[in-house]
Amino acid sequence: MPDISLHEALFTTRAMRHFKPDPVPRADLEYIVEAGTMAPSAGNMQIWAFVVVTDPALRKAIADTHREVGYQYIRDGVLKEPDLDEDRRRVYSKAMHNVEHLDEAPALIVACLTLPSPDDADAASGLFGSIFPAAQNMLLAARSRGLGGVLLTLATDYSPIKPAVHTPVRDLLELPDDVRAVALIPIGYPKGVWGRPWRKPWQECTHWDRWSDASTSDVP
Numbered sequence: 001m002p003d004i005s006l007h008e009a010l011f012t013t014r015a016m017r018h019f020k021p022d023p024v025p026r027a028d029l030e031y032i033v034e035a036g037t038m039a040p041s042a043g044n045m046q047i048w049a050f051v052v053v054t055d056p057a058l059r060k061a062i063a064d065t066h067r068e069v070g071y072q073y074i075r076d077g078v079l080k081e082p083d084l085d086e087d088r089r090r091v092y093s094k095a096m097h098n099v100e101h102l103d104e105a106p107a108l109i110v111a112c113l114t115l116p117s118p119d120d121a122d123a124a125s126g127l128f129g130s131i132f133p134a135a136q137n138m139l140l141a142a143r144s145r146g147l148g149g150v151l152l153t154l155a156t157d158y159s160p161i162k163p164a165v166h167t168p169v170r171d172l173l174e175l176p177d178d179v180r181a182v183a184l185i186p187i188g189y190p191k192g193v194w195g196r197p198w199r200k201p202w203q204e205c206t207h208w209d210r211w212s213d214a215s216t217s218d219v220p
């Protein structure tokens with residue numbers, strides 16, 4: 001796998017949702033997690049923890065929980081909204097692939113946060129900012145090894161939906177009380193192709209000095 005430039009990695013590492021069944025070498029998973037720990041965190045507190053899941057039975061159990069939550073939230077919820085716009089429909093339809101096929105990813109990294117103190121439990125959403133930079137580092141590190149992944153938050157401890165039939169991911173992983181699952185990141189060799197993702201033109205969300213001064217660059 002030839003090295004790619006930082007520019008190419010930044011501009012073409014889109015969500016990779018379809019994976020080949022080939023196992024991911026342990027050394028690559030270790031490299032990906034180590035790259036995650038190079039990320040910044042508030043106060044450099046490094047409140048992250050990662051559970052790397054490769055065991056097929058455990059991956060299937062997590063996939064079953066994720067499917068239950070995904071059916072409820074996406075298939076029977078968002079996708080049935082009468083005024084769902086086409087962009088959201090497209091994104092959520094893609095998300096359904098991972099709802100149906102999460103166990104096809106040969107590895108799953110569960111990014112967790114460790115609560116600095118039990119009092120922080122209610123304020124935990126404010127701590128996410130210390131986990132997502134690590135998650136993005138891991139996606140870029142995966143890319144550098146020819147691997148892809150996607151951030152999934154549906155079946156985590158912060159999901160709006162709790163599974164009624166299957167075991168919650170935190171129980172499957174035997175997470176201690178002060179640990180919260182924040183993101184599930186399936187990792188594998190991509191079936192899809194890399195490319196520049198669709199994004200609003202940066203000029204539409206950029207202001208110079210003051211909000212009232214929108215970008216003067218031409219929007220293509």
Ligand SMILES: Cc1cc2nc3c(=O)[nH]c(=O)nc-3n(C[C@H](O)[C@H](O)[C@H](O)COP(=O)(O)O)c2cc1C
Nearest residue numbers: 013014015091094095098150151152153154197198
């Ligand atoms: C905070 C966060 C939560 C996300 N949660 C989910 C999720 O639960 N399920 C899912 O399929 N994708 C999830 N995603 C992935 C986004 O849908 C994806 O990054 C976005 O659609 C852009 O995809 P693209 O890079 O292929 O254009 C999440 C992304 C972020 C940043």
